[in-house]
Amino acid sequence: MTTLPLLPDLPAHQIVAFRQGQAINRAVFLHDVLGLAQRLPADRPLLNLCQDRYLFALGLFAGIVRGNLSLLPNSTAPESLHALQAQHPDLLCLHDHADVPSGFELLRVEPRPPMPSPTLPPMPQIAADQPVALVFTSGSTGTPQPHIKRFGRLVNITRAGAARIWAETGGPCAVLGTVPFQHMYGLESSVLLPLLGGGILCAERPYFPADVAAALEALPTPRFLVTTPFHLRNLLEAQIPIPPLAALVSATAPLTRELALQAERQLDAPVLEIYGSTETGQMATRIPTRTEQWTLFPEISLIREGETTIASGAYTEQDIVLGDVLELLDAQHFHLLGRGADMINIAGKRSSLAFLNNVILRLPGVRDAAFCLPHDGEASRLAAFVVAPGVTAREIQQGLRAYVDAVFLPRPIIFVDSLPRNATGKIPAAALAGLIATHLDAGA
Amino acid sequence: MSQEQSSAAAPDTALEREVAAMIVSALNLDNNPDEIKAEDALYGDEGLGLDSIDILEVALVISKRFGFQLKADSEDNFRIFGSLRSLTDYIAAHRTK
Numbered sequence: 001m002t003t004l005p006l007l008p009d010l011p012a013h014q015i016v017a018f019r020q021g022q023a024i025n026r027a028v029f030l031h032d033v034l035g036l037a038q039r040l041p042a043d044r045p046l047l048n049l050c051q052d053r054y055l056f057a058l059g060l061f062a063g064i065v066r067g068n069l070s071l072l073p074n075s076t077a078p079e080s081l082h083a084l085q086a087q088h089p090d091l092l093c094l095h096d097h098a099d100v101p102s103g104f105e106l107l108r109v110e111p112r113p114p115m116p117s118p119t120l121p122p123m124p125q126i127a128a129d130q131p132v133a134l135v136f137t138s139g140s141t142g143t144p145q146p147h148i149k150r151f152g153r154l155v156n157i158t159r160a161g162a163a164r165i166w167a168e169t170g171g172p173c174a175v176l177g178t179v180p181f182q183h184m185y186g187l188e189s190s191v192l193l194p195l196l197g198g199g200i201l202c203a204e205r206p207y208f209p210a211d212v213a214a215a216l217e218a219l220p221t222p223r224f225l226v227t228t229p230f231h232l233r234n235l236l237e238a239q240i241p242i243p244p245l246a247a248l249v250s251a252t253a254p255l256t257r258e259l260a261l262q263a264e265r266q267l268d269a270p271v272l273e274i275y276g277s278t279e280t281g282q283m284a285t286r287i288p289t290r291t292e293q294w295t296l297f298p299e300i301s302l303i304r305e306g307e308t309t310i311a312s313g314a315y316t317e318q319d320i321v322l323g324d325v326l327e328l329l330d331a332q333h334f335h336l337l338g339r340g341a342d343m344i345n346i347a348g349k350r351s352s353l354a355f356l357n358n359v360i361l362r363l364p365g366v367r368d369a370a371f372c373l374p375h376d377g378e379a380s381r382l383a384a385f386v387v388a389p390g391v392t393a394r395e396i397q398q399g400l401r402a403y404v405d406a407v408f409l410p411r412p413i414i415f416v417d418s419l420p421r422n423a424t425g426k427i428p429a430a431a432l433a434g435l436i437a438t439h440l441d442a443g444a
Numbered sequence: 445m446s447q448e449q450s451s452a453a454a455p456d457t458a459l460e461r462e463v464a465a466m467i468v469s470a471l472n473l474d475n476n477p478d479e480i481k482a483e484d485a486l487y488g489d490e491g492l493g494l495d496s497i498d499i500l501e502v503a504l505v506i507s508k509r510f511g512f513q514l515k516a517d518s519e520d521n522f523r524i525f526g527s528l529r530s531l532t533d534y535i536a537a538h539r540t541k
Binding site: 231347381398405 | 489
């Protein structure tokens with residue numbers, strides 16, 4: 001059985017995290033992880049809702065040590081969590097704040113009291129094939145489909161990403177993320193990259209531009225910012241001084257060349273983009289101001305079969321059919337021609353039209369409905385066409401809110417008498433475009 | 445104390461209307477700004493129902509029009525965005541232009 005150390009081989013006094021202005025070294029982090037691991041019941045799956053990234057990481061790594069699987073659902077809306085609990089009745093909820101869902105057994109995550117003499121405890125050895133996390137895709141039916149992440153593959157893909165990123169920054173960095181870390185991008189780039197890739201994790205998840213600047217200021221150099229096109233544009237438009245960055249990375253939605261150029265001009269640092277998916281994790285990077293070509297990570301290969309592209313290699317459980325349209329240039333390079341039409345990604349949170357349509361169609365009084373993304377590109381607001389006589393837009397928003405994250409709530413909701421479904425019950429893309437042109441573009 | 449009472453008793457309705465119109469315009473809302481009441485909730489599942497992305501957009505417009513940056517770690521954002529009046533009061537207290 002192949003085993004790997006829980007953490008990379010670094011000196012005990014090496015700083016691995018910053019939290020509330022305090023530097024945390026590798027010995028203290030491991031001490032905190034092992035302390036929490038002792039408090040975890042064996043064999044129970046974990047729902048890690050910690051909002052502090054350091055405490056989230058403690059929960060994740062303590063679970064790895066103890067053998068607990070961490071469940072990372074797409075949505076933390078109440079009904080989504082209860083559906084998860086129905087499938088995993090012995091779910092234990094890790095949290096660090098008062099705002100937790102009702103009906104769950106809770107365990108509060110806290111750092112341990114400081115050690116009298118910080119020495120490095122023995123490093124746990126983890127089986128490479130140990131399942132450590134379950135992430136979810138929406139599935140074509142709208143029912144969340146679980147995907148297992150095993151420790152060895154997570155370590156390898158993180159190392160591949162770290163090699164790519166640290167080559168651009170000149171070495172390991174302090175990593176600040178504006179993105180949620182319960183999804184693959186935020187997990188890989190803002191939690192695993194610093195902890196498994198030799199950098200420094202930052203516990204804060206800053207919200208307003210001034211918070212981003214302050215959080216960066218509190219970190220040692222070199223610094224690396226993990227963000228999305230939406231957060232990046234918001235940061236740049238605030239026109240405030242940003243502390244020096246070694247580089248920044250964007251993912252989840254297409255980053256326009258204009259925004260990348262503006263970011264490099266204003267922040268005086270290269271902008272990387274990461275391409276990946278929930279199933280595969282991160283797969284490729286590029287620097288959009290230099291090239292449109294994506295460069296694959298080593299050990300991943302892509303095969304084109306008709307219109308679809310299949311990814312395989314060392315980091316994936318099995319062959320993965322990608323949702324996007326890729327043009328393969330050679331063994332290491334590709335162009336991204338089109339994003340999968342179904343995936344919706346807003347500010348680092350993900351959902352799918354199939355899931356959203358499934359939810360809205362089940363609301364009381366809704367006879368037919370279709371979500372749409374009226375404007376392609378970054379950070380657009382979803383809209384919905386709904387056939388629901390006697391139901392108000394507010395009632396639909398309230399109904400959806402129980403199941404989906406607020407960033408996916410449609411605005412506007414347009415009530416229509418019927419939807420242009422064809423003989424197979426689908427709404428052709430052209431017909432949907434016609435609805436959008438008639439109802440949304442005219443008034444905009 | 446008496447100042448707080450007088451400011452609470454005499455809210456800046458002109459600024460309140462300006463802020464309401466600013467929110468509607470920044471977010472392309474369907475609402476008529478004049479129909480947004482001072483005590484209406486802005487964030488969450490009541491009132492306007494703004495979410496975390498909307499708040500960032502509104503904060504950007506506030507910074508440009510009123511000349512100050514919002515910060516999450518110094519103030520309670522749920523309180524600030526609790527209602528149109530609380531946001532207006534916060535802007536009145538922090539504006540530099």
